[in-house]
Amino acid sequence: MKVVVSVLFLLFSGLAAAAPPALDEAQTHRYHQLIDQVRCLVCQNRTIAESDAPLAADLRDIIGRQIAAGRSNDEIKNYLVQRYGEWVLYKPRFSAATWILWLGPAALLLAALVSAILLWRRTGRRAEPPAPDEDSLARILDDERRS
Amino acid sequence: MRLSFVLPALVVVVLIGLLGYGLTRNPSELPSALLDQPAPAFSVARLEAPDQLITQEAFAGRVAVFNVWASWCVACRAEHALIEELAERGEVAVYGLNYKDDRTTAMQWLDRYGDPFVASAFDPRGQVGIDYGVAAVPETFIIDAEGIIRFKQVGPVDRETLEQRLLPLVAQLKEEAA
Numbered sequence: 092m093k094v095v096v097s098v099l100f101l102l103f104s105g106l107a108a109a110a111p112p113a114l115d116e117a118q119t120h121r122y123h124q125l126i127d128q129v130r131c132l133v134c135q136n137r138t139i140a141e142s143d144a145p146l147a148a149d150l151r152d153i154i155g156r157q158i159a160a161g162r163s164n165d166e167i168k169n170y171l172v173q174r175y176g177e178w179v180l181y182k183p184r185f186s187a188a189t190w191i192l193w194l195g196p197a198a199l200l201l202a203a204l205v206s207a208i209l210l211w212r213r214t215g216r217r218a219e220p221p222a223p224d225e226d227s228l229a230r231i232l233d234d235e236r237r238s
Numbered sequence: 239m240r241l242s243f244v245l246p247a248l249v250v251v252v253l254i255g256l257l258g259y260g261l262t263r264n265p266s267e268l269p270s271a272l273l274d275q276p277a278p279a280f281s282v283a284r285l286e287a288p289d290q291l292i293t294q295e296a297f298a299g300r301v302a303v304f305n306v307w308a309s310w311c312v313a314c315r316a317e318h319a320l321i322e323e324l325a326e327r328g329e330v331a332v333y334g335l336n337y338k339d340d341r342t343t344a345m346q347w348l349d350r351y352g353d354p355f356v357a358s359a360f361d362p363r364g365q366v367g368i369d370y371g372v373a374a375v376p377e378t379f380i381i382d383a384e385g386i387i388r389f390k391q392v393g394p395v396d397r398e399t400l401e402q403r404l405l406p407l408v409a410q411l412k413e414e415a416a
Contacts, residue, residue, distance in 0.1 A: 173271060174368060175271055
């Protein structure tokens, strides 16, 4: 029995060194939120949550440790951005370098809408002359015949 | 020539231009956040002398090249001859960062392919690598005499990079320092 316990102990102490520190429920939630927003630098179009790359595992580990150490999300993001640039965040923060990412699509949509409205109003105006109704046509023809 | 004709044509031309420009860019080239920033501090054992520490102070006062390498990295072998050539020219002190490697294997690798480094920092867990924003080995930094990172090459150095970027920049930085 003693042997089994000490073997188990050895096994788990080995695991404990490798596994991230225990997080409570809220911290685990933050952990999953964060790793879902950080780009894997090796396989560039995946998040570190999805990636099996060793660097992604390291970054997950670092994020876990920093959450356990009581760092805020902003502090952790700063840590990553300092090293890898704004690019490491899937949701880059609004700044002088990234405003075009945030505002560009809305500006394009607005421009498209404005030009569509302008075009539509212009062609709409010259499209069809008012349709004469049958009664007034008949009346005009009658007048013609009488005179 | 009406606006309704000119405008879409213009949009198409601009779009083609942008897409064409996109084709000339290398998508795996990452912008480095550390460019023009001080080289991050570290203090780790030397690869070849486990009882000695090496820190970023090793670069101080002169232009240095900091090459991130590993024995498991195939591209590092490809660039190794050029890193050796760079060291042999004697223009600049070349330091290594041995990244996520095993000490014995790394030493064997240096024995086999040659050791161009004044010293290599031993970073088995990749912590220094993370501080330097290393995404994939090899990477090569040029650090000026003030300890500021002035250039970062991601991926292996080839002859063109060595002769047209590394060497001219080293010469320029040495002049700045003088």
